[in-house]
Amino acid sequence: MATTEDASTIGLDTVADLAAQLRVDSIRSSTSAGSGHPTSSMSAADLLAVLITRHLHYDWDQPHRPVNDHLIFSKGHASPLLYSVFKAVGVVSEDELMNGYRRFGQRLEGHPTPILPWVDVATGSLGQGLPDGVGVALAGKYLDRLPYRVWVLTGDSELAEGSIWEAFDKASYYGLSRLVVMADINRLGQRGQTDVGWNLPEYQRRMEAFGARVLTIDGHDLAAIDQAMTEATGDASGSQPTVILAKTIKGKGFSEVENKDGWHGKPFPPEMAERAIAQLGGVRNLVLRGPVPAAAEPGPVPDKPTTLAPEAGQQAKPSGAPPEYAVGEKVETRKAYGDALVALGARDDRIVVLDGEVSNSTFAEEFTRAFPERYFEMFIAEQQMVAAATGLAVRGYTAFASTFAAFLTRAYDFIRMGAISGVDLRLAGSHAGVEIGADGPSQMALEDLAMMRAVHGSTVLYPSDGTSTVALVDAMAATPGISYLRTTRGGYPGLYPAGEQFPVGGSKLVRSGDADQVTLIGAGVTLHEALGAADILQAEGIAARVIDCYSVKPVDTRTLAAAAEATGGRIVVAEDHHPEGGLGSAVADALLAAGAQNLHLTHLAVREMPGSGTGEELLAWAGVDADHIAAAARKLLAG
């Protein structure tokens, strides 16, 4: 029988009842589903019971109110606890909890996803919820300037992930005092004790060394939890994130499993669940809600750590007009990226930019100079960079994040989880391929197209000149899901007049005629090589069609199929990428899916491990330069 109590009157005895209910419901839901993590839920039930009744300021009927606090389960496997909380506040029914958890077509998934309106981000890959929370807290402090707090529940196993320490580093650097981490230290990981176990002083030293204020408590002492949360929220003028470091017991509340190995990720069999529920005082149906946030206006703009050199000085306000480059003018697409961001930022104040300490290479620094208040330096921490972009996206900001394309591989798990979170992320990777030359293979992205194409719902763009870059950056701002822009280190001549349109999913017939004998397909730097090849072939009397495949995903199947048809199926695709999963695969997949026949496709790609050299030398060595494209075309025509 449901009862509702007013937040101001919820005593700790009722909170204790609620904690028991959360445990019981965690057990019931996982047993009914036949899978899930009851014991990992039970260790944190007391923390959550105190939080939701007394400290979380949240309007459950309006989950998207800007003033709401945020609650992120970084330990996403404790989903039974989260969903039991949702039942306890009355937004999920008993029926949904018991019959929807982990079932096909239902929204109470095995690990939380934002299909649920009270969930900000998908978690379940450990060590991501806290970095995501740093992004939300950055938005709260510097952009929304609203007093909401970000509460993150972490497990202890996930504290071994380096991304957690990237998050603490940035949280303290940016003074995110409204970030509160509830660390559920239950000692046991999936298969035994964690590396730090119950050595809470060791955790405390690490967290303090990374700039956090740490309150160590018994995570099952409701009064201690309440006091720690009061302390965590009492002094917003502090400049540190707070950790409530809670010593807890896995399986707490059911003596048969408490602090025992072998019960991670296992639901209790029905008879055992019955004993547990009895021990916990039976099924309850309390419905309790805590405080609702007061309306608030954005506060004053806070000081923000800056990475701008003092001599950067004040810039004239950019106009917002898209930058223009002349046909034939040499421009690096990475420079055009920076220019385009500035124009976009002038037109839309929800545009924010992040970079991994290479903004003078990616040209994100153009934006930094123009809009320092909307730039977040993530230093060399690519995982946190993508996570912060995710958190900023949760708050509705249009985040662009950049680094060398090769180093986005560092954040692949975060990008993948961003897709599951359903957030819109704009990623830009510079210095792609062997074209970068002297720096060598560690700096050469040769897997990035494959990696980004494989992300669900992603958009992969690869412009060849300044004009197309500007158009595609603008398009990214309006593109849902994960979008990726690959930029080039060197400057190449402009191909398109300012203002030319580049729709996502399109392509450009850069050269074509009725007598075309072969199709040459390139993107980015290899488009310039394909054009060079077309010149060579033309001098030999061979007419080549050249396609700028700037939209690698979605790819322009119609134009590709028409070109195949028109040129006897003879196609040369050249890319500055390993052979698997990139432009060549996109073209091959599209043509086969379209049922194209009579195909004679030659795929030029980087098939060996490159070393240093000039870009020209390496494009030739890899066999993706104009000469090799022309030779491949000749061979197709001879064949």
Added chain:
Amino acid sequence: MATTEDASTIGLDTVADLAAQLRVDSIRSSTSAGSGHPTSSMSAADLLAVLITRHLHYDWDQPHRPVNDHLIFSKGHASPLLYSVFKAVGVVSEDELMNGYRRFGQRLEGHPTPILPWVDVATGSLGQGLPDGVGVALAGKYLDRLPYRVWVLTGDSELAEGSIWEAFDKASYYGLSRLVVMADINRLGQRGQTDVGWNLPEYQRRMEAFGARVLTIDGHDLAAIDQAMTEATGDASGSQPTVILAKTIKGKGFSEVENKDGWHGKPFPPEMAERAIAQLGGVRNLVLRGPVPAAAEPGPVPDKPTTLAPEAGQQAKPSGAPPEYAVGEKVETRKAYGDALVALGARDDRIVVLDGEVSNSTFAEEFTRAFPERYFEMFIAEQQMVAAATGLAVRGYTAFASTFAAFLTRAYDFIRMGAISGVDLRLAGSHAGVEIGADGPSQMALEDLAMMRAVHGSTVLYPSDGTSTVALVDAMAATPGISYLRTTRGGYPGLYPAGEQFPVGGSKLVRSGDADQVTLIGAGVTLHEALGAADILQAEGIAARVIDCYSVKPVDTRTLAAAAEATGGRIVVAEDHHPEGGLGSAVADALLAAGAQNLHLTHLAVREMPGSGTGEELLAWAGVDADHIAAAARKLLAG
């Protein structure tokens, strides 16, 4: 004019000369190349001058002597310094330094790679050299049991990478007292001050909290460096890694650039280089070598932290005979992976295993129980796991590392760099695809095949039953480069008799006949679905050829092309993976490269974002189950 001095007599005045030479040569080589990082080299020159003359025990004429110390430049961009060291010890000539650095076809690449025999691992993606060094030190302490030290030079910018803290955590957990980190704290990153700047106490607190002994010094005081290195190496009985935390000045030695912004990654123009060289006392050609290691026998087996539950007890010594499974017997391929590791480990004592705290899911724990001394628990730190495997491979061990396939995305940058390092890494990812069911998308690898295929020289394997798993695990032990095994959560019936051969690059015609009308291609779980589809079709009078494409890369082009030819080009490929870059792409790329004609290829893959459910429900939902494969085949035949 070259001079050679005996190690025992090298005074600090000579070391100072050497340090000046290293700076001058760093300047000369980068100026001659027109790119590179002289200032990042100059800050660490004093550390290296003292190290190589007095503390590094290394036989430069026999770089592969097992007793040699190891020197890893985690700040790989300081390659001018490393190559100047190589000149100073007489293994690289003046000519090579001045004319080979960063040039095409030469071995002094922009960032160090093991093309050079004195380089263990490729660096240049920051935050990786230290984790790699942890792997080498693990080998030294627990496997080689030799007294060599691992010296790692880190920059300060890279201390923002979470992987650095994963490394410190594991170095202290495993008591790697012979790991010495030289942290070059020169304050300046690529585009300005690092987030911690010259706040050395803050770094010291962090490192100490993570279990290191920290010696903070002036990194330009040769006597202080010498004393710190003496202290670092004096007491090997300690259990902590040591950090020599050196306050340094970027560009040290040339007043025009010292501690100045704007000089990261920029060679000095020739006239400026001349001024710098003059200020540093001109060009020198000292050739100096430090101590050579004494011969040593492996020491006693040290205690090693164990994650085995006490009740694991002593196991009977496994026989080494490959495990056998009956045709029709249901077995999870992940279980077969664990069984196969045990047999392999019994036959070859250089087999070592690592896991990311999920060994009871990946079944790596079978090996842990049998050979605890050769198992390294990396807890939930996938980057460090792959890096440790890399370091173990450097010392000649055959390392297998496993976690959920989805979480290998966390380590993609490390895998990519492993390929550049030329090490042999064996990676196993369990719980692939929607087949895992209830846990939801965060745990479902749906990008792993694309990610692994795009790695240079990789081998990608995906067995469908116990017998093929055992054969492929054995094959991996003998496979150079990066090899990847994808395993499945659920148990499926054995298809092959024990002892059947599964060569890398091969495939199996599981069903075939002269009258085959359509080819069905699957791997892993979808092979079982393809067989189900063949049954359905057979009942309708349609003969289907079924191919087990267990070797996704390299793929068996000949068998695929022959099947296409035999079945009128009608092919259905089904995979439990996103559509891009996986099995379907491998098949499409191969057929087009082979010039196959008249293709009618239907590609079934996971095209939407999955939720929870049973494996069966989700395979059906994704359209990759037997019914959908049969329907696709019918449509091809109708078309």
